[in-house]
Amino acid sequence: MEEEDKTMKKKLLTLGTVLAAMTLTACGQANGSKAKTSLNLMESDVVASLDTSATASIPQWDTLVQTMAGLYKSDKNDNPVPAMAKSYKKSKDGTRYTFYLRKAKWSNGDQVTAQDFVTAWRKGVSPTAMSGYNYIFKGIKNAAAVSSGKKKASTLGVKALDAHTLQVDLEYPMPTFVQKMVMPAFYPMDTQLVAKYGKKYGMTSKAMAFNGAFKVTGWKNTDEKWHLVKNKFYYAASEVKLQTMNYQVVKDSNTAHQLFEQGSLDDATVTGTTAQGLQKSKNLYHLYRSGNDFLNVNMAKGKTLSNVDLRHALYLVMDRNQLAKKVLADGSKASYTFSAPNAAKYPGTKTDFAKKAQPTETYNVAKAKKLWAKGLKEAGLKSVTLTLVTSDTTTDKNVGEFVQSQVQGKLSNVKVEVKSLPSKSSMNLVTTGKYDLYLSLWLNDYADPISELETLQSDNSHNYGKYESTAFNQQLNLARSKNATTTKAYFANLLAAQKQMNKDYPVLPLYTMVEDHLVKSNLKGVLWHKVGMVDYTRAYFK
Structure with missing residues (x-):
């Protein structure tokens, strides 16, 4: 019995060596070399x-x-x-x-x-x-x-x-x-x-x-x-x-993480609590996009937020640092302008355009309460219910809940109803105007702040909230025509356009996009x- 065991062990050892050699050969043949040639995304x-x-x-x-x-x-x-x-x-x-x-x-x-x-x-x-x-x-x-x-x-x-x-x-x-x-x-x-x-x-x-x-x-x-x-x-x-x-389509961040650990993904995007728990991972890469997540405001005639004081109050009431550091906790940073970082430096300076365009006052709850009361009185309203539309991703749901708690917890006589829906359903509500606030994002398509700003011009198909500002439109039109070839004048027009938005609040910026990749x-x-x-x-x- 003992002798048979030794013989069997020798046979198994020999077989294992052969199989290992076959596996190495197969891998080399499949890859053409030791390097892998197939990328999983x-x-x-x-x-x-x-x-x-x-x-x-x-x-x-x-x-x-x-x-x-x-x-x-x-x-x-x-x-x-x-x-x-x-x-x-x-x-x-x-x-x-x-x-x-x-x-x-x-x-x-x-x-x-x-x-x-x-x-x-x-x-x-x-x-x-x-x-x-x-x-x-x-x-x-x-x-x-x-x-x-x-x-x-x-x-x-x-x-x-x-x-x-x-x-x-x-x-x-x-x-x-x-x-x-x-x-x-x-x-x-x-x-x-x-x-x-x-x-x-x-x-x-x-x-x-x-x-x-x-x-x-x-x-x-x-x-x-x-x-x-x-x-x-x-x-x-x-x-x-x-x-x-x-x-492959992966909608759940935890699933993405698991597929990465299993070797089924070479680059996995993680969000929410999954990303929060991986901030010290050696495989984590922060991709700071030139883009913002923001609340698109429905300013159409007859809508509650057509009142500028109410919009101003909403802008001031949100603690964006808390959102970025405690709710998202994935490397995202607070954002205060529609213009996103990393698009361009302001001419003659080393200052990012978005920083140059930032309002001086970005968070003031006491002032927000006064503006809210003033806005309700001007609109002849005792209380309001705001419909906030988001996608059904975990991150967007969390951001929606944050906005809801900030508004309802700090302002009076307001209820925020969050509707987190699949993208097709949420966009249907937005394009038909059946919303007050819409959690959206915009990535700059090319390295120029106008890539973002122009989406809010009156005739732009992405201007869902019906923002109408003659001054804003004029500044962008001047940038495209009279001042197009003069860098200093061109950026002065873009800055003036952003500052006009800082007075009108057609969108409420929340945070600058970061993509957390496990690579x-x-x-x-x-x-x-x-x-x-x-x-x-x-x-x-x-």
Whole structure:
């Protein structure tokens, strides 16, 4: 019996050695080397469409940054560098840009042409575009008239001079025009596929093509998992080290943490109590976004908060430091202006624009109580019930409860009813005006404070609260026209616009966005953009 045991142990030891060797060999073969070549990522929701004229969401734009190439892309310092455009020429008056495109192919083998940009931009600016981003084309000749249906899309000031030369005519000089070109809203579309699939374009991976580092395969718009593979036709394919990227929808922060610990995610975004408990983790990375979470105020005629004293009271009554440090406790910081940090320094100083624009008084409960009583009297109201709409994420629910406690606990004759709903349902309430306060966020699309400020102009599709200010609109219009090419005057206009908001309170800033990422220590080469989306196209495992 003892001898048999020894023999069996020898056999098992030999078998274990063989299996171990086979495993190591298999891993080496699968990875092509010792380095891993597949990246596992998460999103908070599905991608409803990859057509930028149909929707605009963070999961969509995240995916497009990895799979598409615009005229320009952002470098590690958030500055625009050539992508599909090898170079450009600008007219002396700054109103005509001529882009010279590199020769490249779509993932299906079609040639990428200047017409593909024309096709995409006309689609994006159309009055039938559902993304809410047709305003971003404002400043291109006839864009506003096309968006309002007064002119045909064919009159938009963009033209293919030949297969690799794109001409863009502007209505006024736009110093940040090239910076805007990094945005997915300006990515091209394969003209042949747009014609072939019509409204179905971008709804499945088969119904579109990709000109970026990766291509989406086997995907349809309801999938909670999607797969990216390296695009052999990408113009810079030699710079791409990963072979695949795998996305999955993860809505629960604790689940994200568990998947990271199990090795199923290489980069996991955590929030709420999960993030709070991981602040000392060696894998934690704080990505300070140029964006704010804020309360959008419904100022429409007849709504309770159309009264400025009531809005001012709400601004002063909230202890944002308590929210950031005790409720969120994830690295977030208190925010006092709609303009978010990290967009730009104020000219001639080392001061961030958002800091320069900050009001002197940001928290004063005694004054808030007086303003609230005054506002109720002016509105002829004895008491009010405010409807606060948030998403149904854990973090937004917690922030909603915080706002509720701050307002009800410090002000009299007010009740805050919090409605935490899935994004589609919450947006339905907002777009139909059935709310008083809406917990929202905005990430700057490019490195300029106007990216945020312009969303509150009277004619902007994101101006849900119906903010109407002639002075605010005039300052932004001057920045775009008369003072567009004079940096000092341009920023003076933006500062004046923000200071006008500081008097009107159309939004109530709460905190500056931070994304807490659990990241594998051997993942390198990621471009952690403060403005725009994170770029994984040059990532690799060391």
